[in-house]
Amino acid sequence: MNTKSLLSIVLGLDHSSWYITDVDLNTEEQIVYVTLNYKKPLQFQCEECGCTQYKHIHDHKQRTWRHKDLCEYLTVLKAGVPRVSCYKCHRVSQVSIPWAKAFMRTTLSFQQQILDACVVMSLSDVQKMYRVSWYTLSMILIRAIANARTIKNVSQVQYLGIDEIAIHKGHTYLTLFYDLERSEVIWVGENRKYETILQFVEWFGEERFRTLTAICCDMWDPYLKAIKQLNCANKVVFDKFHIKKHLNDAVDKVRRQEHRILQDYGDWSLKNTKYLWLKNPCNLTACQKQTFKELKNSDLKVARAYGLKELFTHFWDYQSVGWATQFFNRWFWAATHSRLTPVKKVAATLKRYWYGIINYIKHPLTNARSEGINSKIRVYTKRAYGYKTVDMLKNIIYLTCGGLNIHPLKSR
Ligand SMILES: [Zn+2]
Structure with a gap:
């Protein structure tokens, strides 16, 4: 087996229409550049009209992607990705490639590696270990979690837990909404106000909120005011x-x-x-x-x-x-x-x-399980010395406690 076929298997390209044309090793910078090209016919599906035929190749866009390291060498894939015009609607678009999603500058398997690392390490350690910028790291996290959350099914939630955690040395609060049966955080809201509950209900659905069997929370008037307004006070179980x-x-x-x-x-x-x-x-x-x-x-x-x-x-x-x-x-x-x-x-x-x-x-419910999740979250917050932004902390909570199915490789 030659180097190119070996690399092709390692990179997961062996059954695709792409092949390796060149491998360039920069020993000084410890980077491997892998150049790829494609065999015709190209697989194509128009995002506009769904047509699977294209008229002609319009042009090529030179692109690079960060891939998983190969033996401690930072690996970069390079390819000219063809843009084709649709046979039916004439729209010009880029063909999809098997190793990455459109507009992402990292490959799916690299993203998976980063996400797995974020569960067990602090973000700054992930950054150092995988030599990625804060921007790249946050883009990977934000996109993967947003995708996983859109497919997350919350219709089976029967017992809702509501509890708050203090962040930034107790100056700010986050309100966490749990599926108590599955011990998962389904939504994270800012502050611990009346509005926080309403924002959750807007996301969760008012109709669905009314069909909950019970809601476990603390005797905290702003929460209760909103719950009463939704005519759900009879479902409240105080922790x-x-x-x-x-x-x-x-x-x-x-x-x-x-x-x-x-x-x-x-x-x-x-x-x-x-x-x-x-x-x-x-x-x-x-x-x-x-x-x-x-x-x-x-x-x-x-x-x-x-x-x-x-x-x-x-x-x-x-x-x-x-x-x-x-x-x-x-x-x-x-x-x-x-x-x-x-x-x-x-x-x-x-x-x-x-x-x-x-x-x-x-309904003998308690927020004991959510307290367990809260202490886990406190560990994550400490480990990362604050998450730069509250949004990043929310993403980490979803990643580690959200029961999400985060597999960029499987969702391609
Ligand atoms: Zn089309």
């Missing part, structure tokens, strides 16, 4: 973990207030106990367990707040809406008569958002 967080915060507030008062009297029993009240008791050391047991059984206010928080955990186990409602009414009475302001405030909040809390009994 269990966000509610737990509100209860934990109340316990912590009670502890801090009480600690301030106690230390004025020289009592330091609540010093350094923050995490004893917040941690799962199973994760405490033997010594911490002993201290916590004594504190928990004391007549401290924080012990009462903790008791009420713990009592609420039973709510999540109910199977019947009736029993769960009775339980909540009893808990609410106890919380509002506890004389603990932070606990009373949380109780009032839970009452106000009761419609979405009781829905958990019918």
